[in-house]
Amino acid sequence: xxxxxxxxxxxxxxxIAGIVVWIKLFQNGGLVKALIGLVTCHxxxxxxxxxxxxxEEMKLKTWMYIWMGGIVIGLIINFMxxxxxxxxxxxxxxxxxxx
Amino acid sequence: MxxxxxxxxxxxxxxxxxENRPEVMFIAGAxxxxxxLRFAGLPGWNCPILAATGVPCPGCGLTLAIIELVHGxxxxxxxxxxxxxxxxxxxxxxxxxxxxxxSQRVNxxxxxxxFETRNGIxxxxxxxxxxxxxxxxxx
Numbered sequence: 001x002x003x004x005x006x007x008x009x010x011x012x013x014x015x016i017a018g019i020v021v022w023i024k025l026f027q028n029g030g031l032v033k034a035l036i037g038l039v040t041c042h043x044x045x046x047x048x049x050x051x052x053x054x055x056e057e058m059k060l061k062t063w064m065y066i067w068m069g070g071i072v073i074g075l076i077i078n079f080m081x082x083x084x085x086x087x088x089x090x091x092x093x094x095x096x097x098x099x
Numbered sequence: 100m101x102x103x104x105x106x107x108x109x110x111x112x113x114x115x116x117x118e119n120r121p122e123v124m125f126i127a128g129a130x131x132x133x134x135x136l137r138f139a140g141l142p143g144w145n146c147p148i149l150a151a152t153g154v155p156c157p158g159c160g161l162t163l164a165i166i167e168l169v170h171g172x173x174x175x176x177x178x179x180x181x182x183x184x185x186x187x188x189x190x191x192x193x194x195x196x197x198x199x200x201x202s203q204r205v206n207x208x209x210x211x212x213x214f215e216t217r218n219g220i221x222x223x224x225x226x227x228x229x230x231x232x233x234x235x236x237x238x
Contacts, residue, residue: 012151018147030110030112031107032225036225038148039157041144041156041158041159041161042156047126048122050125
């Protein structure tokens with residue numbers, strides 16, 4: 001198998017947000033739920049984060065906003081159709097390329 | 100030490116997710132949208148771990164494998180991800196708990212909780228999935 005990382009700066013920040021939320025899931029939900037978060041490509045982590053955003057003690061709000069913002073930007077870029085083939089759209093896509 | 104291990108291993112994790120109805124609705128909705136997009140050949144949720152590290156996470160390929168399974172391509176599905184039937188079953192259970200009347204929903208969740216507590220099935224499945232992932236990375 002051959003793998004390659006493909007991520008811009010924006011993607012990296014969003015990835016960090018995901019890792020922070022996943023660590024909070026591990027601390028509050030336990031190992032098994034953290035594994036569920038991991039094996040669902042972080043979909044469960046994201047949903048758990050949304051569910052617990054309002055819990056002030058967990059301090060998830062900022063990270064979840066970053067994550068959601070990244071998804072929205074990624075969707076917009078994808079719909080714009082910038083496939084990394086040059087131009088402004090290509091540059092944007094490179095910046096947020098993992099979304 | 101042994102007690103701590105038992106608490107983690109036999110914790111009813113899946114049923115505790117099912118108990119939280121809003122969370123279940125989110126999971127079913129997100130799962131349906133993701134599967135629907137992929138069925139239509141559109142991009143769905145991208146795995147952040149794969150994108151960040153270039154290494155697929157233990158669940159990467161599950162969506163494609165589930166789609167192949169639904170289409171009846173069992174061999175192809177098995178080659179893509181061997182855990183697809185288990186995750187499809189879990190997703191169907193999640194969907195079922197959403198549509199069942201409250202009394203039946205509570206009953207089925209209690210049964211799943213007892214099953215998990217008795218044999219640690221969720222921890223077993225996830226641990227085997229981690230081993231399968233490691234094997235796939237090496238192979």
